[in-house]
Amino acid sequence: MTDKVTEKPTSRDVARAAGVSQATVSLVMGGKWRGRVSERTAGAVRDAARELGYRPNLAARNLRLGRTRTALLVVPALTNEVFARVYTGAARAAAEHGVGVLLYPSPDGTGPARDPFASARATLDGIIASSMAADALDDIREGGLPLVMLDSDPKHPEASATVNLDIADGMRQIARHLLGLGHRRFGHLAAEVDSWTFRERARALADTLRTVPGAALARTETAALDVTAGRQAAERALTGPGPRPTALVCDGDVLAAGACKAARRLGLRVPEDVSVTGFDDLSLATALEPELTTVRLPAEAVGEAGMRALMAVLDGHAPTADALPVHLVARGSTTHNAARPAGS
Amino acid sequence: MTDKVTEKPTSRDVARAAGVSQATVSLVMGGKWRGRVSERTAGAVRDAARELGYRPNLAARNLRLGRTRTALLVVPALTNEVFARVYTGAARAAAEHGVGVLLYPSPDGTGPARDPFASARATLDGIIASSMAADALDDIREGGLPLVMLDSDPKHPEASATVNLDIADGMRQIARHLLGLGHRRFGHLAAEVDSWTFRERARALADTLRTVPGAALARTETAALDVTAGRQAAERALTGPGPRPTALVCDGDVLAAGACKAARRLGLRVPEDVSVTGFDDLSLATALEPELTTVRLPAEAVGEAGMRALMAVLDGHAPTADALPVHLVARGSTTHNAARPAGS
DNA sequence: ACCGGCTGGTTTTACGTATAACTGAAGCAG
DNA sequence: CTGCTTCAGTTATACGTAAAACCAGCCGGT
CATH class of the missing domain: 3.40.50.2300 (Response regulator)
Known part of the structure; x- marks a missing residue:
């Protein structure tokens, strides 16, 4: 151990430590080694990986696979509780699929945040956008990415799927x-x-x-x-x-x-x-x-459904157009019209 | 133009179209071509890029540069308006630096969202974490990434910088x-x-x-x-x-x-x-x-300061420890103690 | 004895970019 | 005319991973 302790170990380092080839490490870490690598070798690889504190480099993985497991959520402002809840739902569904959620834009709607996904074709797998952030849509469209529209006109063009509230x-x-x-x-x-x-x-x-x-x-x-x-x-x-x-x-x-x-x-x-x-x-x-x-x-449900729809589209399934029900919650701020007794 | 229209163009495609080498395209698109490429050639490259709808592949760029221009923000729940505001500020500062903001976790604090950044070493440049999401910190630490702590004990170990409220x-x-x-x-x-x-x-x-x-x-x-x-x-x-x-x-x-x-x-x-x-x-x-x-x-200011501190750390500057002032807003829910006339 | 298939790997290549190192031509001083 | 710079590029390589293609034994069937 020289001063190289600070360097991040790669799969090749793990391979060397475990006495196998880099490909074997990739196989084992990728989890798809059933019948390709013996139990013994796999164990050795995992031990070496743990020993070195190995983490796969996601940038490399993304480049290789052409998939980033990252989705962009476009909403007007997270300080609006509705959208915070949409995010919550989307994040929950994303977590189930092992996907990260990137947010756009600088969420007060102002700001020059166009940059982050102007060249998003490679860092994003898809986009979920609220109709209320329509001004950002022009930028999005040219990305050519799968797009799920939330709470928009059901017959929205260019959308791979839509999730609507009634x-x-x-x-x-x-x-x-x-x-x-x-x-x-x-x-x-x-x-x-x-x-x-x-x-x-x-x-x-x-x-x-x-x-x-x-x-x-x-x-x-x-x-x-x-x-x-x-x-x-x-x-x-x-x-x-x-x-x-x-x-x-x-x-x-x-x-x-x-x-x-x-x-x-x-x-x-x-x-x-x-x-x-x-x-x-x-x-x-x-x-x-x-x-x-x-x-x-059901804002969380909207986010969840949006993320699920995106995952479905990415898996090659047909576009969907969900519509979620909403319901009245009667509480204390309404009562009978005093001037006009009920019962007509 | 055959059916290859659907394929995303690479810098090599642009190079071919403009009649130059891929390296020249990279130079021009990267913006650092002053004195390396003639005005005429650069123009041709940009035209070809626009023509083809070329977008640099960020995954490849990230791999090459070892930097992703993405920061992770760890907060307990965005449905808490304070944290939504922290995010807003962080996103604004991030946009100024051309950086994206990834959020963690499935923000109700539940959920198995460990995954997204378990191997984050490569997709993230750094992390900004609220002390109220302390349970997630163990996972973070092993990533070995620069860490900015928000609103935590000022003498927090392992933090590259801290931003505190008084x-x-x-x-x-x-x-x-x-x-x-x-x-x-x-x-x-x-x-x-x-x-x-x-x-x-x-x-x-x-x-x-x-x-x-x-x-x-x-x-x-x-x-x-x-x-x-x-x-x-x-x-x-x-x-x-x-x-x-x-x-x-x-x-x-x-x-x-x-x-x-x-x-x-x-x-x-x-x-x-x-x-x-x-x-x-x-x-x-x-x-x-x-x-x-x-x-x-000043929750937005906390987010902004956190992001700025992270950028500073990434640029090799020394750790900082900001402390932001807060102030009382006197409104209608307080008044003199009726039972005890003021003036002592 | 030989072929086919299985097990358990290895070698090799490709993903798209950024950049270090190189090159050929032109300009120019001596 | 030679040798040194500068200009305007090109060539080559590396980043770390996934997976296709390959390969060496070994075993069983005929």
Whole structure:
């Protein structure tokens, strides 16, 4: 042992130590040696490897195999709990397949992070992208990699597979819940984001209200996805001309939190004077008082399904197009419309 | 053009198309051709590369250079907003250096995700790890990679660099804030997590209270880091034997949210009957009513500093040990102790 | 005695890049 | 005209692994 202790041992070093050829080491470490190498030799190789602290060099393996066991997840921002949960699910599924997850981009959506995967053709096996990160898609496309789209228009071009949430159904559940409680004048706090998922919500809400005579979408206000913007939008919705809406449907729990603050500032009680609904079922939903009636998105499941779909595509299976159900969680922020006793 | 359109072009293909050698292509694409290749030839190479849609194969480059421009970030859970923010900062700094960020582990802390970096010596350049993910550290150490520790005991062994928050000072600011408001009987909702950062908080709180005659830590309750556990712990703290604490110091905003719910369940008003403080300054803090008095952690800055430190270490610079300041954000969840007029 | 097949390996090659070492031509001073 | 530089490239090699192709015994069947 000279000063070479600091050098990382290669499979050739292990071979030398075990008195076999490099190929044998590769066979044994690769695990596919059944019937090719004797039990004795394999043991010797493993011992030598452990002794030297040998780790296969993944860069070399990747080059040789043309596969990296790494997937890229493209989401707008991890500080949005929904996407953190998507990541969680994706990472879990990835771990099951022995795959790593690389994230893109510098996740506040800003930043010049194009670089990392501009030349990704070799470091990535595939990409999973949320439709809300659509601006990054142009860069992605030219990579020519398998692409799984999350929560996007089901008939997305260029996608090898898609995983969707039944967002429209979620909004229908919200609307029917409120209609069932006797509400007829609605306000909608819409996200100020141009994305399929939010267009779906608006459409589903309007469509459902149309099915009930007398029900109407009195006001629609848009807001950025933060509490303050939600509060301001809700103040506009609650103080505008004409009779005040008795129910405020919000495109996200964050906006709903803002709506609750607005209501209280205006001296209105939630839910007695105005019912408020959220969307997403963030942890925030149960931290508030009253707890939010909202729609739980199976975000982890989306991530898991996305990763599984990618693995399937990489294994040569046919593209899939899953759609996952969402469901209403009725809590304390909604109640009967006081001005209009339920039971119609 | 035959059916080979699907094959990814290599630098050799570009060389053939441009009528030069592969080495010249490498020179040009690598950008270090000043004085080695004529302007004309370089242009031809770039044209050919664009024509063919050439992307350098990163696996090959990594193998050749022994550097991957990829760092691993080890955090307990991205669904914890603090760590999502740490990631955000780290990713921003990484993007500036043209580096990718790989995340570990399957971030709920469970899962068998050991695999991805068990043999990471070649796919990673270095590791940034939060002390709260300490259980993963054993696996990391044997990799022999540069390691930057976040928010850990400053004198951590094996760390190439450390980035710390002055957590103790944060807690001191909380304590002094409440003492200044006249509070003397305190409750502490401590996180049920064995980690340096939480030990610091407990120690700093106790130490600071000791400096004021008459002040006392009446009760300490521990809770898992979620709203429900926080509520239950707070109920214990507020209903236990002896006089009720007038201020509840919580180890996190999430616990503080639980404490607010507990107070209201018990018919107590926040902050008039009991002051509540959080820690972290999550977005939750301003979504609640009243808004939480808390300590803002510069989590993005931690991530950025961690990545910068790692880059410095990789460039051969000396280990560093940064410590970042935190500061109190006084909001509506704390007020004067009604039973004891301020001004002593 | 000889062929075929099995066991347990070894030799060799290829993956795509970066770069050290080399080369041929031109320019130019002496 | 010779010898030294500089320019503008080319040739050759190494990075560490996986796996295809090869090979030496040995055993059993005919």
